[in-house]
Amino acid sequence: MLERAQNYDEAYGSFQWKVPDFYNIGIDISDKWAHQRYRLALIYENENGQVQKYTFRDLKNLSNKLANVLGAYGINRGDRVGILLPQCPETVISHIAVYKIGAIAIPLFTLFGPDALAYRLADSEAKGVITDRANLDKVLEILEKIPDLKVVIATKGGKEDDVIDFWKSTEKASSEFRPLNTKADDPALIIYTSGTTGPPKGALHAHRVLLGHLPGVEFPHNFFPREHDLFWTPADWAWIGGLIDVLFPSLHHGIPVVAHRSKKFDPEEAFYLIAKYGVRNAFMPPTALKMMRQVKEPRSRYDYQLRSIGSGGETLGEELLEWGRETMGLMINEFYGQTEANLVVANCAEIMNIKPGSMGRAVPGHMVEIVDEAGEVASPGAVGQVAIKRPDPVMFLNYWKSKKATEEKYIGGWCLTGDLARKDEDGYFWFVGRTDDVITSAGYRIGPAEVEDCIMKHPAVGMAAVIGIPDEVRTEIVKAFIVPKPEVTPSEALEEEIKTFVKVRLAAHEYPREIEFVKELPLTATGKIMRKELRKRELERESGKQK
Numbered sequence: 001m002l003e004r005a006q007n008y009d010e011a012y013g014s015f016q017w018k019v020p021d022f023y024n025i026g027i028d029i030s031d032k033w034a035h036q037r038y039r040l041a042l043i044y045e046n047e048n049g050q051v052q053k054y055t056f057r058d059l060k061n062l063s064n065k066l067a068n069v070l071g072a073y074g075i076n077r078g079d080r081v082g083i084l085l086p087q088c089p090e091t092v093i094s095h096i097a098v099y100k101i102g103a104i105a106i107p108l109f110t111l112f113g114p115d116a117l118a119y120r121l122a123d124s125e126a127k128g129v130i131t132d133r134a135n136l137d138k139v140l141e142i143l144e145k146i147p148d149l150k151v152v153i154a155t156k157g158g159k160e161d162d163v164i165d166f167w168k169s170t171e172k173a174s175s176e177f178r179p180l181n182t183k184a185d186d187p188a189l190i191i192y193t194s195g196t197t198g199p200p201k202g203a204l205h206a207h208r209v210l211l212g213h214l215p216g217v218e219f220p221h222n223f224f225p226r227e228h229d230l231f232w233t234p235a236d237w238a239w240i241g242g243l244i245d246v247l248f249p250s251l252h253h254g255i256p257v258v259a260h261r262s263k264k265f266d267p268e269e270a271f272y273l274i275a276k277y278g279v280r281n282a283f284m285p286p287t288a289l290k291m292m293r294q295v296k297e298p299r300s301r302y303d304y305q306l307r308s309i310g311s312g313g314e315t316l317g318e319e320l321l322e323w324g325r326e327t328m329g330l331m332i333n334e335f336y337g338q339t340e341a342n343l344v345v346a347n348c349a350e351i352m353n354i355k356p357g358s359m360g361r362a363v364p365g366h367m368v369e370i371v372d373e374a375g376e377v378a379s380p381g382a383v384g385q386v387a388i389k390r391p392d393p394v395m396f397l398n399y400w401k402s403k404k405a406t407e408e409k410y411i412g413g414w415c416l417t418g419d420l421a422r423k424d425e426d427g428y429f430w431f432v433g434r435t436d437d438v439i440t441s442a443g444y445r446i447g448p449a450e451v452e453d454c455i456m457k458h459p460a461v462g463m464a465a466v467i468g469i470p471d472e473v474r475t476e477i478v479k480a481f482i483v484p485k486p487e488v489t490p491s492e493a494l495e496e497e498i499k500t501f502v503k504v505r506l507a508a509h510e511y512p513r514e515i516e517f518v519k520e521l522p523l524t525a526t527g528k529i530m531r532k533e534l535r536k537r538e539l540e541r542e543s544g545k546q547k
Helices: 008-014 025-029 056-072 089-100 114-123 133-141 166-172 209-218 240-252 267-277 286-292 318-328 403-408 448-456 492-505 531-546
Strands: 040-045 051-055 080-083 104-107 128-132 151-155 163-165 187-192 202-206 257-260 281-283 308-311 333-338 341-346 368-371 383-389 414-423 429-434 439-441 444-446 461-471 475-484 514-517
Touching: 025 089, 025 209, 025 240, 040 056, 040 089, 051 056, 051 089, 056 089, 056 166, 080 089, 080 114, 089 104, 089 128, 089 240, 114 133, 128 133, 133 151, 151 166, 163 166, 209 240, 209 341, 240 257, 240 281, 240 341, 257 267, 267 286, 286 308, 286 318, 286 461, 318 448, 333 414, 341 383, 368 414, 429 448, 439 461, 439 475, 444 448, 448 461, 448 475, 448 492, 461 531, 475 492, 492 514
Parallel strands: 040 257, 080 104, 080 128, 104 187, 128 151, 151 163, 281 308, 308 333, 475 514
Antiparallel strands: 040 051, 187 202, 333 341, 368 383, 383 414, 414 429, 439 444, 461 475
């Protein structure tokens, strides 16, 4: 656990890893606290507003029952089990049970269509799937594409004889179970990358990944946990941001988590939930914060007392940080990581000066630098790849069934993120863009995040994304896709106004020479802007013109 400190240097310098040889996530996040009979672990509000509460003792007993069910149907150590469920109690129970038997969990988004599910389940050679009635048909539709799949378990069951009813089967099972004493380096879960830069790859993580995440959660949440803390995130638990940035660390510390299944993020509902349950800590993706910023005078209607908000996935700008101070009453702490090595850079407003636009500094316990193409540490201010020194307990084991991709992820002793950034003389990291997102215009390298941040400051803009499109003279020019605020009507005058707005605030070579107003932006299931999809649309549009 990260000890409270007076300043960053003290926090970073005094931290020491304590990773035991034997460690199991399932035991850690349930059984460890089960002797405290009434210690609350989960508050679940379903779509109808009905509330259920689960103690750590409940989680231990129910996961033991499910572990016995999985074993009875032939799921053993090392087998892969897909968990296709939203934020709900069954998701927590399933993860714990899978880890207890030494199997490998595969978190899957309920928003995935049949093709996306088939790819991940087939690639991982999954032997089992745990889902619900709402998603069962998608699984049954793709059975022929998943030859290794033998066990399908569904909450609320199914009409099919070969589908196991989650609750009926666990009710009959014994709550007596002896969890497998796994090693900290034993595989625990496969999390597939978002696929924004190519086909999704399965990042195989060990049980120790939870311990590796802890300082990256404790630091940006101002030395979490503290008395009366309560965590919530709208991020799906199938994403590493929802699962290992919120759910698992909270349960590790014996802190309850609020769970709510929502088909679509509603900013008004977010304020309502935070106030209703007295949420003290929240992980909010930037897209959610941008939507919440459009809610008028929430403080006058909701009594909320948040202690910390962490955000990651896209760079926050000064505008959102100021909104956080005024509306939420705190400084939003940005953090950075990726599926393969998560939460390695962050801000902690309690002991750091926040530089708007910066991702923060290296999280205690992690050695992070900017390296050049040869793997040498770059000088302050130079643009290069963000890299994490190995070994590191948060780092993935390898890409599933892809030795080549795993080897390409490293250069010397550094794990490469594929993200371009610079590190200033004070040790703060500044995101530039993905290696394939950087725009090259008239010899300048332009990071989309900075341009998007500037556009977002315009009062008419709700959301924005920029890409580079081909230009005969400049190689590429900046094009912006803008979702205007609901009350705004797009026009040529507004387009010119935004161009000038950016030109005078950034630089003449960075302003968007083309603007397209759109109703929505393509987003991954985790809320990240899919610039790759925007580039694809532009390419198809140009191909159509040439025909």
